[in-house]
Amino acid sequence: MKKWLIFGGGVLTGIVLTFVFAFIFSASRSGSDDGITWFEKPGDVIEVKAFQVFQVLGEDAALVKGQTYEDLDLEIFTGAIYLLTNEDGKYYYDDEIVKVPDGKVARQVGIYQYQTKSNFGKTVPIIQIMNK
Numbered sequence: 001m002k003k004w005l006i007f008g009g010g011v012l013t014g015i016v017l018t019f020v021f022a023f024i025f026s027a028s029r030s031g032s033d034d035g036i037t038w039f040e041k042p043g044d045v046i047e048v049k050a051f052q053v054f055q056v057l058g059e060d061a062a063l064v065k066g067q068t069y070e071d072l073d074l075e076i077f078t079g080a081i082y083l084l085t086n087e088d089g090k091y092y093y094d095d096e097i098v099k100v101p102d103g104k105v106a107r108q109v110g111i112y113q114y115q116t117k118s119n120f121g122k123t124v125p126i127i128q129i130m131n132k
C-alpha cells in the first residue's frame with residue numbers, strides 16, 4: 001500500500017510541476033508575440049478623432065492612418081500610422097473610416113514591430129478605442 005502512495009504522489013507531483021513550468025513559460029512569452037508588445041495597462045491618449053484602414057492584418061486588427069483634429073474638415077488622413085485593435089470581434093476592411101465616438105478616446109496599449117515590403121523595419125503604436 002505504501003508503494004502505491006509513493007507512486008501516486010510522484011505522478012501527482014509530476015503533473016503539478018508540468019503545469020507550473022508551462023505557466024511560467026507562457027507568461028514569459030506573453031509580452032511579445034509576432035512583433036507585438038502589450039503594455040501592462042493602457043498608456044497615453046492618442047489625439048486623433050478618426051482613422052482610415054489601409055491594411056487589414058486579422059480579424060480584429062488593421063494598420064490605419066490617423067486624422068488629427070485640425071484635419072477633420074479636410075477629410076484627409078496624413079497622420080501617423082497605428083495598429084488599431086479591438087476586443088469586440090469587429091472585422092475591419094480596406095479604406096474603412098473608423099471614428100472615435102464621443103465619450104471615448106484612442107489609447108496606446110502596446111507596440112507593433114514589422115517589416116515593410118521594402119524590408120524597412122517599422123515600429124508603430126498599438127491603439128484601442130476605449131472609454132475615457
